[in-house]
Amino acid sequence: MKKMTGGQAVVEALQAEGVEHVFGLIGSAGMEVFDALYDASSIRFVGVRDERTGVHMADGYARASGKAGVFLAGQNGPGATNLVTGLAQAQAAYSPVVALAGSLSSAHIYRDAFQEVDQQSLFKPITKKTWTLTQTARIPEMVREAFRTAMSPRRGPVLLNLPRDLLAETAELEIEKPAGRAFEGGFTASRERLEEAAQLLKAAKRPLILAGGGVKNSRCHEQVLALAEQLQAPVVMSPGHGDAIPCTHRLYGGQVGPRGNVVASDLARNADVILALGTRLGFNTTFYSWDNLNREAKIIQVETEPTAIGRFFPVHLGLLGSASEVAADVHGLLKAHDADADARAWCDNFIAARAALLTKRDNDAGAAADPLQPAFLFKTLRDVLPDDTMYTMDAGTLCLQATDNLRYCQPPALFTPLDFGLVGFSYACGLGVKLAQPHRTVVSLMGDGGFGMAHSEIGTAVQYGINTVCIVMNNGCWGAEKAYQRDFFGERYIGADVPNPPYDKLAELWGAAGFRVERAEDLAKTIEAAVQCGRPAIVDVQVDPAALYSFRRDSFKHRATAKE
Known part of the structure; x- marks a missing residue:
């Protein structure tokens, strides 16, 4: 146990989470936290010019690092309201941003105080969860919960309001390093469902893997490509995730749908089995239209979010699980599989069409x-x-x-x-x-x-x-x-x-x-x-x-x- 201010407790809790960068904009409501950051040699503070763009920095950091991005808004009222666009953006991207917002003193709430706004209600619709701190003694618990919530499947932004009087109070606190959070382990579909998926893919004459954010965010392109090679299945990506696998691989087809390319889109319109791996088959991928998918195809959809499976298109088989584990498990079940002549011809035709597309792009430029x-x-x-x-x-x-x-x-x-x-x-x-x-x-x-x-x-x-x-x-x-x-x-x-x-x-x-x-x-x-x-x-x-x-x-x- 150690006596510390609430501001010091916030910073020590961030250090316990292994945070290396904090983006923020200084403000009077959060001064106790900024003062504690002054002594935190393990954390680099990056002061920004606008809270909105600062959250975009934390968002980019989170997506590129695979860890939570942290933003500290020092001022209640306008300093907090400026977070709205950045957090709405992070929510749309399922990006684990932990936002800490300075908040009105507890005694001033509901008094039309200076810069008062209901921050709890404001952020609730655009975050996974929004809290308002009620006791200085609970700061370690609240910060730990913020990171756990942001990083658990499906990831997303959270916001913790920090009333300025609670940051100034002192308390006897113990800051412990959080226990490991093995969210990925054991999160996969049943053996029976996996075998059913393997048999569907094994029988496919025109197999296609449609990779989404679940592949990209779990960095599982090696598992996906091993399965694709086994099936001789081209891999296309949902828009915005054209980097789910390396573009240098021979089975890379680029992005699909209305905002993709003609070769990838034609694959989706003609495949007989589509493994939709870590994708909602949402708006940018399909415009919610069969114009961009083969209505007769057997769709196997893999998602970590149960409500995403079959939401926009009926699926032949839904698998609740992580893209990385499902791809690896299905690959293991198909070890003895050798793609037949039809699948190989489908793949060869794709490779030729893709090469022609790239040549045409260069020539047209x-x-x-x-x-x-x-x-x-x-x-x-x-x-x-x-x-x-x-x-x-x-x-x-x-x-x-x-x-x-x-x-x-x-x-x-x-x-x-x-x-x-x-x-x-x-x-x-x-x-x-x-x-x-x-x-x-x-x-x-x-x-x-x-x-x-x-x-x-x-x-x-x-x-x-x-x-x-x-x-x-x-x-x-x-x-x-x-x-x-x-x-x-x-x-x-x-x-x-x-x-x-x-x-x-x-x-x-x-x-x-x-x-x-x-x-x-x-x-x-x-x-x-x-x-x-x-x-x-x-x-x-x-x-x-x-x-x-x-x-x-x-x-x-x-x-x-x-x-x-």
Whole structure:
């Protein structure tokens, strides 16, 4: 037992959890915690410029490290409300973010006090769980529960409100290192169900593995590829998880569905058995339509969340279990299996189609020509960036075009807003990814509008020496919306154009390295220079403003009909 303040107890509890980085923004409600962090040599505090982007950093850190990302909002009221977008984003990504929010003094609750807001109610819908501390003596218990909840299947963000008076109080406390949390062990389907899955896959003439976040987050690509080789089954990925297996493997098919590529999507439309491994078969993968899946296929869906199985599409067999263990167990049951001629022909045809697709992409990108086209940018990134590159992306038309066009050689390597579709996410997320994986190259892609929301965090990158490369695809507009106005609203443009400062000059004012590309012939050497400069780098790439694409054409069918 040791006498300490509540603020000291919070920090010692974080140390007991093995936390190495805390992202945060200082505020008076949390001063006791910040003061305790001053003496915590094992924790690096990263002070951010905005709570929203700070949570994106913690989110990126969590996804890239496989551990919880921690964010500390020092101020109740506005400092806490700024967390909303970041936590909603983390919830959509099932990202284990532990948010600690300074809160109103207990005696002031329900008195319309300064900066009072009901933080308990505010965060409940967008977290796995939200607590409000009631006793200083319970801080070790509450922090331990926050990490346990965030990291247990299915992972996700949590928030713990910390009233300022309880942080200032002292108590006799004992901070113990948490016992091991073996969430993965023993979490698999029954032997009978696994054997049924093995027999279905064994009999398949056109087998397909559709890998989702469960494969990526459990880092089980080796088990999945061993099974795929055995079955001669191509592997396609749900959007945002194109890095679930290395893109260099011969069975890699890229992303499937409306936001994927034609070869992967055709596989899903024609397979006779689909092993949906660690995926909900949700919106971005299917648009909830049989247009993107073979209605006659036998679907084997593997998920850790019972309510996800068969939720959007009827399945032939549902397996409650982790992607890693199910893949390994089914592989073990099929040790003697040798794929027949039909499965091998299916696989060979896929490999040829995939090779033709990659050749076509390179040919369509063309040579350096102005105005610079997105396809040429993506080809250049494929050509010049190292194999260890980790990419972060925003939503928006240019990033959506990029997602299936890049190389993801070393999982994990792709971090996107996923189903939350957030603009303004990528740069801050990349800073968190870099802190989690400091020896890898981190490249953040954004449109100019999204970067305008986040560029204050250049200051954070410079202050803490976080050397990522942000490529701003600058077309001077909100590209997706301008495309919809062009294609469905008679070119009645309103609010679509975005005048920007020269972002390379802005980077230099912050103390970062700024680069600008106006000619396609300068693109490759400029990106290489940015990667090698050893500083936080911003590359302002002037992209053809006419190169717009309407992704959600399904949403405007009524407009197309009216136009006709």
